[in-house]
Amino acid sequence: MCGIVGIVSSQKNNVVSGLIEGLRRLEYRGYDSSGVAIISENKLLRRRKAGKLVNLEADLKESPVSGNTGIAHTRWATHGIPNDQNAHPHMTDQVAIVHNGIIENYHLLKDQLLEKGVQFTSETDTEVVLHLVNQHLEQGLSPFESVKKTLSVVRGAFAIAMLFRDYPNLLIAARSGPPLAIGYGKEEMYIGSDAVALSHLTQQVTFLEDGDIAVLENSGVKIYNLEGKRVERKIQQSKVGTSSIDKEGFEHFMLKEIHEQPDVIRRTLSEYFNITHTGLHFRPLPFALENVSRLTIVACGTAFYAGMVAKYWFENIARIPVELDIASEFRYRQPPMPKDGISLFISQSGETADTLAAQAYVKSQGQPSLGIINVANSSLARAVDVTFLTQAGPEIGVASTKAFTTQLCVLAVLALAFAQARKTISQEDLTQYCKDLAQLPLLIEQTLLLKKDIAEIARSLLEVNNVLYIGRGPSYPLALEGALKLKEISYIHAEGFAAGELKHGPIALIEESVPTVAIAPYDSLFEKTVSNIQEILSRRGPIVLLSDEKGHSLFTSQAIKRIILPTTSSLIAPMVYAIPTQLLAYYTAVYKGTDVDQPRNLAKSVTVE
Numbered sequence: 001m002c003g004i005v006g007i008v009s010s011q012k013n014n015v016v017s018g019l020i021e022g023l024r025r026l027e028y029r030g031y032d033s034s035g036v037a038i039i040s041e042n043k044l045l046r047r048r049k050a051g052k053l054v055n056l057e058a059d060l061k062e063s064p065v066s067g068n069t070g071i072a073h074t075r076w077a078t079h080g081i082p083n084d085q086n087a088h089p090h091m092t093d094q095v096a097i098v099h100n101g102i103i104e105n106y107h108l109l110k111d112q113l114l115e116k117g118v119q120f121t122s123e124t125d126t127e128v129v130l131h132l133v134n135q136h137l138e139q140g141l142s143p144f145e146s147v148k149k150t151l152s153v154v155r156g157a158f159a160i161a162m163l164f165r166d167y168p169n170l171l172i173a174a175r176s177g178p179p180l181a182i183g184y185g186k187e188e189m190y191i192g193s194d195a196v197a198l199s200h201l202t203q204q205v206t207f208l209e210d211g212d213i214a215v216l217e218n219s220g221v222k223i224y225n226l227e228g229k230r231v232e233r234k235i236q237q238s239k240v241g242t243s244s245i246d247k248e249g250f251e252h253f254m255l256k257e258i259h260e261q262p263d264v265i266r267r268t269l270s271e272y273f274n275i276t277h278t279g280l281h282f283r284p285l286p287f288a289l290e291n292v293s294r295l296t297i298v299a300c301g302t303a304f305y306a307g308m309v310a311k312y313w314f315e316n317i318a319r320i321p322v323e324l325d326i327a328s329e330f331r332y333r334q335p336p337m338p339k340d341g342i343s344l345f346i347s348q349s350g351e352t353a354d355t356l357a358a359q360a361y362v363k364s365q366g367q368p369s370l371g372i373i374n375v376a377n378s379s380l381a382r383a384v385d386v387t388f389l390t391q392a393g394p395e396i397g398v399a400s401t402k403a404f405t406t407q408l409c410v411l412a413v414l415a416l417a418f419a420q421a422r423k424t425i426s427q428e429d430l431t432q433y434c435k436d437l438a439q440l441p442l443l444i445e446q447t448l449l450l451k452k453d454i455a456e457i458a459r460s461l462l463e464v465n466n467v468l469y470i471g472r473g474p475s476y477p478l479a480l481e482g483a484l485k486l487k488e489i490s491y492i493h494a495e496g497f498a499a500g501e502l503k504h505g506p507i508a509l510i511e512e513s514v515p516t517v518a519i520a521p522y523d524s525l526f527e528k529t530v531s532n533i534q535e536i537l538s539r540r541g542p543i544v545l546l547s548d549e550k551g552h553s554l555f556t557s558q559a560i561k562r563i564i565l566p567t568t569s570s571l572i573a574p575m576v577y578a579i580p581t582q583l584l585a586y587y588t589a590v591y592k593g594t595d596v597d598q599p600r601n602l603a604k605s606v607t608v609e
C-alpha cells in the first residue's frame with residue numbers, strides 16, 4: 001500500500017536522496033507511482049511519475065530539486081488510475097500532502113469545495129484534504145489549526161504528511177488507521193509509514209497512535225490528540241537493521257524467502273519449545289489455556305489459510321471449538337463473543353486494516369486477544385494482549401511464503417500447548433508431535449532439493465488458463481493457499497477445493513486443458529482423495545500429484561506429473577507440502593515473466609479496507 005517518507009532538517013544538505021532511499025525501502029509494500037515535494041527558496045517543488053521508482057529517479061536526474069525539508073510517497077491506486085496526475089504529492093502553491101488510506105466522505109467534501117470554485121487536478125480522494133487545509137491557511141489559521149480543523153470533518157482511514165511553503169522548518173503528520181512512525185535524527189526529524197522506511201536514517205522511533213497529530217521541526221516533535229491536547233508517546237529502538245535488505249544472490253526475494261524457511265522455522269520453533277535431554281518443555285504461556293471455551297481465529301489471505309489449517313489441529317488434538325473467519329467479514333458481522341473465549345489474530349505485517357478492526361471489535365466485547373505476528377512493534381502487536389512473534393525476518397516478496405510456514409509452526413505449538421493444558425493428549429503423543437516438529441527444518445531442506453523437478457512441471461502450466469487445487473483435511477486450506485500463490489504471481493486463474501466437494505460442482509470444469517494439483521500426503525484421508533483423483537483422471541484431467549513414496553506407489557497413470565515429497569507425520573505435512581506449492585507458483589511466474597516480488601495490483605501491507 002502507499003508509503004510515506006518525510007524529512008525536516010536544519011543542515012544544509014539536500015534531503016532528496018534520503019527521501020528516495022526511504023521510498024526504495026518501501027517498494028516492497030507494492031505501488032504504482034511515486035513522487036517527492038520539497039521546499040526550495042520559498043517555493044514548493046514537486047516531481048512525480050507513474051510506474052516504478054526508477055522513473056522518478058530518471059525525472060529527478062533530468063530536472064533535479066533540492067532542499068532541507070521534503071515529503072515523498074509511493075502510491076497504490078485507490079481513487080483514480082495510476083498516472084502522473086494522480087501520483088502524490090498533491091499540492092497548491094503553499095501546501096503539499098502525501099496520504100495513505102481512504103477518505104470515505106470525499107464525494108461530499110469535494111462537492112462542497114467545487115461549489116466554492118476550487119479546481120481539482122486529480123481524481124484522488126487525497127485532494128479534498130489538501131484543499132481544505134489550503135482554505136484554512138488562506139483564512140489565516142496556523143498550519144496546525146488548519147490540519148486539525150480539516151481532520152475534524154474528514155472520515156476514513158488515513159495517514160498523512162504535509163509540507164508548508166511558508167514554514168520551511170515544519171512537517172505535520174497525522175494518523176487515523178494506517179501506521180506512521182516518527183524518527184529522531186541529529187537536528188533532523190523524520191516521518192515514515194513504518195520503521196523500515198526510516199531504517200537508513202535512524203533507529204529511534206515513535207509510533208503514532210490513532211488520532212495523533214505530530215508537529216515536527218528539525219529540533220524535535222510535539223504530538224497532539226484530536227482535541228489539541230499534548231500527548232506523550234514512547235521513543236523506541238527500532239528492531240529493523242540499518243542495512244537495506246538484499247536478495248543475497250537469489251533472483252527474487254520470493255525465492256530467497258522460500259529458501260530461508262528451514263532457518264526461520266528453526267528459529268521460530270526454538271522460541272516456543274525446548275528439546276532437552278530430559279524431555280520436551282514448552283515455554284510457559286502467560287495465560288491459562290484449560291478454561292478457554294472457544295477459540296476465534298481471524299485473519300486475511302495467506303494468514304487466514306494458516307488459521308484454517310490450525311482449526312484442524314485445535315479441534316482434533318486440543319478438542320477446543322474453533323470459529324474461523326476472514327477479518328473483512330468478521331468485523332461487520334457483530335458476532336457474539338462468548339465468555340471465557342479467546343480470539344487469535346494472525347498477520348505477517350501486523351498492519352492489515354481489516355484484521356486490526358476485527359481485533360478492535362473483540363476488544364470492545366471484552367474478550368482477550370492473542371496475535372501471531374511477524375513484525376514486532378506493529379499496530380496489531382501493540383493492540384493484542386499477548387503476541388507470539390514468528391521469527392521469519394522481513395518478508396519482502398508480496399507473495400507470503402516463510403511467514404505462512406512460521407505461522408503454522410507457532411499455531412502447531414499453541415495447539416499442543418492447549419492440548420496439554422486441557423489434558424486431551426497423552427504424554428507419549430505429545431512427545432511424538434514435538435519430535436515431528438523438531439524434524440521439520442530438515443524435511444524442508446530435503447523438499448527444497450526438489451526445485452528442479454518442480455520447475456520442470458511449472459513449464460507445463462505456461463499455456464493453461466485455469467488450474468485447480470484439491471486437498472482434504474489440513475491439505476484443503478493448503479489447496480486454497482496453493483491456488484492463491486499461483487494466481488497472485490503468475491496471473492493464471494486458480495481455485496482451491498476440498499477434494500470431496502469436487503463432485504458437487506467444480507468437476508464440471510475438468511477437461512484436458514485444466515490441470516489439477518492434488519495435495520495428498522499418505523495419511524488417514526489419503527484413500528478418499530485417491531477416489532477424487534481417479535474421477536479427474538477418468539475425465540482426462542491432468543494431475544500434478546504432491547505425495548510421498550507410498551502415496552505415489554498407488555498410482556500408475558501416465559497422466560500424472562509427480563512431486564515425490566519426504567514422508568512426514570500428519571502434524572507437519574502442511575508445512576512441508578507448502579514448499580512445492582510455493583515453488584510451483586514461483587517458477588510458473590518466472591517463466592511467464594511477471595513481476596514476481598511486486599505482482600500487479602497487489603500490496604504487501606493492506607492498510608486500507
Ligand code: M6R
Pocket residue numbers: 300301302303304346347348349350351352355398399400401484485488604605606
Ligand atoms: O500482513 P498480513 O499477514 O495480515 O496480510 C494478509 C494478506 O494480505 C496476505 O497474506 C496476502 O494474502 C498475501 N499476499 C498472500 O501471499
